[in-house]
Each structure stands twice: as structure tokens, then as C-alpha cells.
Amino acid sequence: MRVLLLGGTTEARRLADLVAGEVAVTTSLAGRTREPLLPAGAVRIGGFGGADGLARYLRDEHVDAVVDATHPFAAAMSGNAFEACTASDVPLMILRRPGWTARPGDEWHRVASLPEAAALLPGLGRRVFLTTGRQGIAHFAGSDECFFLARSVEPPAGPVPRQLEVVLDRGPFTVAGERDLITRHRLDVLVTKDSGGADAKLVAARELAIPVLMVDRPPLPPAAVVSTADAAAAWLRSLRR
Incomplete structure (x- = not known):
């Protein structure tokens, strides 16, 4: 099973560690940081050329599933992932950690x-x-x-x-x-x-x-969402079965 993990977050690295021994995972990093923290598995750095370029990549690399674990404010990448996966009929899961909630004493x-x-x-x-x-x-x-x-x-x-x-x-x-x-x-x-x-x-x-x-965060595309790497790993395992 070939998985494309759109990464750059702590949750993405955690997910790569969880599934690297079970699937062929490639983490894609935007390349904005010169010395990024690298995850387990294969790594590619740089953009895809929009939704169309990502769709071509999914087809050319025979990707079976995509996990969008980018930063909560990477709205363009999330939108491109949704469009590309929809066009390519590739399952997509969005992994986003929960946002913050104000507590007593906060202004x-x-x-x-x-x-x-x-x-x-x-x-x-x-x-x-x-x-x-x-x-x-x-x-x-x-x-x-x-x-x-x-x-x-x-x-x-x-x-x-x-x-x-x-x-x-x-x-x-x-x-x-x-x-x-x-x-x-x-x-x-x-x-x-x-x-x-x-x-x-x-x-x-x-x-x-x-x-x-x-x-506030930008809105997410209308795809399935989980909040932990463990939940995303469970979703990938369910696809394998």
C-alpha cells in the first residue's frame, strides 16, 4: 500500500513513525524550512504544481491513500489535496490537531x-x-x-x-x-x-x-477529519484490510 503523507507537523511525523513498517509512506514537505525535522520513511520536498500536478503525481506513483497532515493554516495545500484526490478517486483523510479553547482568565x-x-x-x-x-x-x-x-x-x-x-x-x-x-x-x-x-x-x-x-483557522474542505495520528493510522490499516 502506497501512502502520500502531506506533512510538516508533529502529527505527521508521529503518523509516519506509526505506519512506516506497514505501508510504503512518502512524506511531502513544502520546503519552506531549510533544516526540517525529517520523518520516518521516504521524503520529497517541494510543491506539486497545484491540484492538477498533485493528481498527476497520485496517478504516476500509484498512490493508494493520502493523509493531509499539513499545518492548520495551509489552506491552499488542503484544497489542492481534496481536488486531486476527488479527481483521482484516491481516499483522503485530514489529520488536524484540535484548536485552542479560551479558559477562565483569558482575554x-x-x-x-x-x-x-x-x-x-x-x-x-x-x-x-x-x-x-x-x-x-x-x-x-x-x-x-x-x-x-x-x-x-x-x-x-x-x-x-x-x-x-x-x-x-x-x-x-x-x-x-x-x-x-x-x-x-x-x-x-x-x-x-x-x-x-x-x-x-x-x-x-x-x-x-x-x-x-x-x-481563526481557515475552513477545511469537506473531507473526513481525525485529530490524532493514532486515528489516522487506524484509518490506513482499515484500508489495507
């Missing part, structure tokens, strides 16, 4: 997009902890009244805010470390995307009583 302001977050930001704070990934930093380039501490795995490209300090780091992070970072830089608002997973920065923001601008 969250949910928005639909990064531009909406940038527009709302000046009313919430002036010293910003920006954790939207390097590609999201450009949306705040015009916010000259704010200071930004942006954290990303790699340096940003394109326009950036005038007052910007970049911390290059990769998680997981601890609540104590996040609390120290926020306090040391006198940050008074957190901007993040509802990626789910570890929430140390959200706990620190709650403890320090600073507001959070939370960018």
Missing part, C-alpha cells in the same frame, strides 16, 4: 485573518509578541506605532515592521520561558494563530493578564 480577541489582526492591534497594546510564523510578519509592516518581538524558525522575508526584533527558535517552549520572555521585553499583547498543540505562550499570557489576538 482573547478572535479575528478571521492577519490583516484584521493588524487593524485591531493598536487598540490592544504597543509591545507585541508576534508568533504567526515568518510569513505572517509582513502583514504588520505598516504598524509603526508598535514594537514587535517576532519568533520564527527562520528569518522573515519581505517587508517587516520598523520596530522589530526577531528571535529565531523552535519549540517546544515552557511556560516559565514564555513568561520570562514576555516580562523581560515588557510585552503587553500576544498575536498568534489558532494552530493548536502546546500552549505555553497562552498560559503565560493568561498568568500575566495580557490580551491575545487569536487568528
Whole structure:
């Protein structure tokens, strides 16, 4: 059984580890990170050329099933996967970790997009902890009244805010470390995307009583969805049977 795993997340690597000895799994990575964490099994790096290119790949490689375990904000890739699998009659499962839920003590302001977050930001704070990934930093380039501490795995490209300090780091992070970072830089608002997973920065923001601008996830295509690697592995095993 040949499986294409659209990866780049912790859940994708976990799934590859679970099924690498049972199926021929190839993980596809977008190639945006120079030194990605590699999963078990075969790896391909780079795009497919849209939905049509992915459909050709599925046919040429005789792929039996696809698991979309991309980042929750990789909307274009998820849409292409759904179109390609539908056109090729290849089973598709979407693996997405659950999003975050506000708890008592949280002050969250949910928005639909990064531009909406940038527009709302000046009313919430002036010293910003920006954790939207390097590609999201450009949306705040015009916010000259704010200071930004942006954290990303790699340096940003394109326009950036005038007052910007970049911390290059990769998680997981601890609540104590996040609390120290926020306090040391006198940050008074957190901007993040509802990626789910570890929430140390959200706990620190709650403890320090600073507001959070939370960018909501884009909608998923109308495919089956599971929230854990174990559930996705069980689905693949059911196809084998």
C-alpha cells in the first residue's frame, strides 16, 4: 500500500513513525524550512504544481491513500489535496490537531485573518509578541506605532515592521520561558494563530493578564477529519484490510 503523507507537523511525523513498517509512506514537505525535522520513511520536498500536478503525481506513483497532515493554516495545500484526490478517486483523510479553547482568565480577541489582526492591534497594546510564523510578519509592516518581538524558525522575508526584533527558535517552549520572555521585553499583547498543540505562550499570557489576538483557522474542505495520528493510522490499516 502506497501512502502520500502531506506533512510538516508533529502529527505527521508521529503518523509516519506509526505506519512506516506497514505501508510504503512518502512524506511531502513544502520546503519552506531549510533544516526540517525529517520523518520516518521516504521524503520529497517541494510543491506539486497545484491540484492538477498533485493528481498527476497520485496517478504516476500509484498512490493508494493520502493523509493531509499539513499545518492548520495551509489552506491552499488542503484544497489542492481534496481536488486531486476527488479527481483521482484516491481516499483522503485530514489529520488536524484540535484548536485552542479560551479558559477562565483569558482575554482573547478572535479575528478571521492577519490583516484584521493588524487593524485591531493598536487598540490592544504597543509591545507585541508576534508568533504567526515568518510569513505572517509582513502583514504588520505598516504598524509603526508598535514594537514587535517576532519568533520564527527562520528569518522573515519581505517587508517587516520598523520596530522589530526577531528571535529565531523552535519549540517546544515552557511556560516559565514564555513568561520570562514576555516580562523581560515588557510585552503587553500576544498575536498568534489558532494552530493548536502546546500552549505555553497562552498560559503565560493568561498568568500575566495580557490580551491575545487569536487568528481563526481557515475552513477545511469537506473531507473526513481525525485529530490524532493514532486515528489516522487506524484509518490506513482499515484500508489495507
